Amino acid sequence: MDPEVHALTGAYVSHALEPAEREAFEGHLEQCPTCRQEVAELRETAALLASAASEPPPARLKAAVDARIAVTRQLPPIVERSAAEAEPAAGTAVRGGTRRRWLTGLGWGLATGLAATVAVLGVRVADQQNQLDQAHQRDTTIAALLAAPDTRTGSVTVTTGGKGMVLVSRSHDEAAITLTGLTRLPSGQAYQLWMMGPSGARSGGLLPTGSGGTSGSVLAHDLGDARTIGLTVEPSGGSAQPTTAPIMLLPMPA
Amino acid sequence: MLGRSSSKDAAGRPAPTLESCLHRVALGDRDAFDAVYEQLAGPVFGVARRVLRDPAQAEEVAQEVLVEIWRTAGRYDPARGSVRAWALTMAHGRAVDRVRSVDAGARREARVAEMMTEAPYDDVVETVEAHLDRQRVRHCLETLTELQRQSVTLAYYGGYTYAQVARLLETPLGTVKTRMRDGLARLRDCLGVGG
Numbered sequence: 055m056d057p058e059v060h061a062l063t064g065a066y067v068s069h070a071l072e073p074a075e076r077e078a079f080e081g082h083l084e085q086c087p088t089c090r091q092e093v094a095e096l097r098e099t100a101a102l103l104a105s106a107a108s109e110p111p112p113a114r115l116k117a118a119v120d121a122r123i124a125v126t127r128q129l130p131p132i133v134e135r136s137a138a139e140a141e142p143a144a145g146t147a148v149r150g151g152t153r154r155r156w157l158t159g160l161g162w163g164l165a166t167g168l169a170a171t172v173a174v175l176g177v178r179v180a181d182q183q184n185q186l187d188q189a190h191q192r193d194t195t196i197a198a199l200l201a202a203p204d205t206r207t208g209s210v211t212v213t214t215g216g217k218g219m220v221l222v223s224r225s226h227d228e229a230a231i232t233l234t235g236l237t238r239l240p241s242g243q244a245y246q247l248w249m250m251g252p253s254g255a256r257s258g259g260l261l262p263t264g265s266g267g268t269s270g271s272v273l274a275h276d277l278g279d280a281r282t283i284g285l286t287v288e289p290s291g292g293s294a295q296p297t298t299a300p301i302m303l304l305p306m307p308a
Numbered sequence: 309m310l311g312r313s314s315s316k317d318a319a320g321r322p323a324p325t326l327e328s329c330l331h332r333v334a335l336g337d338r339d340a341f342d343a344v345y346e347q348l349a350g351p352v353f354g355v356a357r358r359v360l361r362d363p364a365q366a367e368e369v370a371q372e373v374l375v376e377i378w379r380t381a382g383r384y385d386p387a388r389g390s391v392r393a394w395a396l397t398m399a400h401g402r403a404v405d406r407v408r409s410v411d412a413g414a415r416r417e418a419r420v421a422e423m424m425t426e427a428p429y430d431d432v433v434e435t436v437e438a439h440l441d442r443q444r445v446r447h448c449l450e451t452l453t454e455l456q457r458q459s460v461t462l463a464y465y466g467g468y469t470y471a472q473v474a475r476l477l478e479t480p481l482g483t484v485k486t487r488m489r490d491g492l493a494r495l496r497d498c499l500g501v502g503g
Contacts, residue, residue, distance in 0.1 A: 058482075061482075061485050061486050061489050062485060062489075063489050063492075064460075064485070064486075064487075064488030064489030064490070064491065064492045064493070065463065065469075065470040065485055065488050065489070067397070067492065068460070068463040068464045068470075068488060068492070069400055069401050069404040069405075069463075069467075070463040070464075070468065070469050070470040070473065070488065071469065071470065072469055072471070092493075094388065094389050094393075095496055095501055096489075096492045096493065096496060097389055097393045097397055098389060098390060098392075098393045098496070098501045099492050099493075099495050099496040099499060099501045100393075100396070100397070100400065100464060100492065101351075101390070101392050101393040101396040101397065102441060102444070102445055102495075102499055102501070103355075103445060103460075103464050103465070103495075104351050104352075104354070104355035104396040104399065104400055105351045105392070105396070105441040105442075105445075106441045106442040106444075106445035106446070107351065107354040107355045107357070107358040107465065108350040108351040108353075108354040108355075108441065108442075109350060109353055109354035109357055110350055110353075111349050111350065111352075111353035111367065111370055112363075112367060115349065115353065115367055115370060115371060115374075116345060116349070118371050119345065119349075119371055119374045119375055119378075122371070122375045123338075123341065123375055123378040123379075126375055126378060126379050127379070128334065128336060128378065128379055128380075128381065128382060129379055129380050129382055129383055130382055131334065131382035131383065132382075132383060132385075203335075
């Protein structure tokens, strides 16, 4: 390890680095378990410097905080990857780092992607509300899904290229599915989603891929016994049952 | 590690740990949040006030941080450190961010003389636990070399970057960087902070 870089642990936990140095050091931390251990210890030490500065806050602070948390939605916890996908554990510090990267890569991407581009599948869309109402409902639904206590996530590679990700809540009976980096299809073909369970495959509709044709998101209701989300290439009008081999089988965690 | 496991509530029962309280906060438990507030509001406000000096600004930072604790309780990862360190790192970081954004050079420099001559702790009303922490920290700060102590306290309580500390102390950058690290490491050992 570069002793120059390692020497920055003290300045780092004291928030005494310039922003660029801080970022560079955080990059280094991802690669350096020894540094993470030292940062953790020095952070606990710095916390005692803070405790030693403790002062009773004005009483109005509690009222102000209470008023704000009454209208502040809590972030959902970060959900661990399934065992099959998890990288080998190599100490707690490494696990922490992995989890954070995973959140950045999947959780946030999924959440923001959904908020921006999701379409609604299933029976509720038949209500034919006006578009504004639908957009509002989507945002509300996604927020609720992200906040649900039993929300689980999963991701899998699409065999012909790209990646599928799912966020599912059984208590809400809803799943948000995002596909990215798909191969562009020739005209006359479309990606179709399938809700697959013991009783067979139900169409989840054609994937709305927008102008680029290589990514799309859907929100699925009425999951029933579906345990897997399938993706096939179908004629552009869609099919009643899959007519080609699935290019993705994305398990929906129970 | 702060010996708070021996804390008792009014009925003489051991107080729940911050970790168990925060877990319940993540489930939306307002009573648990009150317990977290009870333990952290003082240090959160105190460190913000130490860095910012201005009580009104410190109060704003404390409010932000305490709401953030509520909002992100579910994201707290015990593998990365104690709840106390998590919360106070956030409080210190935000206070420092604010001091850097509002404190333009000249005004800032004027405070230096005050910083350097002042006793490291104000006399204020304090809880027994805060008092004990304060005594231990004060004792351990005394075990540092002068340069270590100045480097650590100017950066942590003063909110200066290490480059600014180097200039204030007329000491090479590399030396200050190293003193911040070995000063904190010596504090760690003196305070018995485990890894």
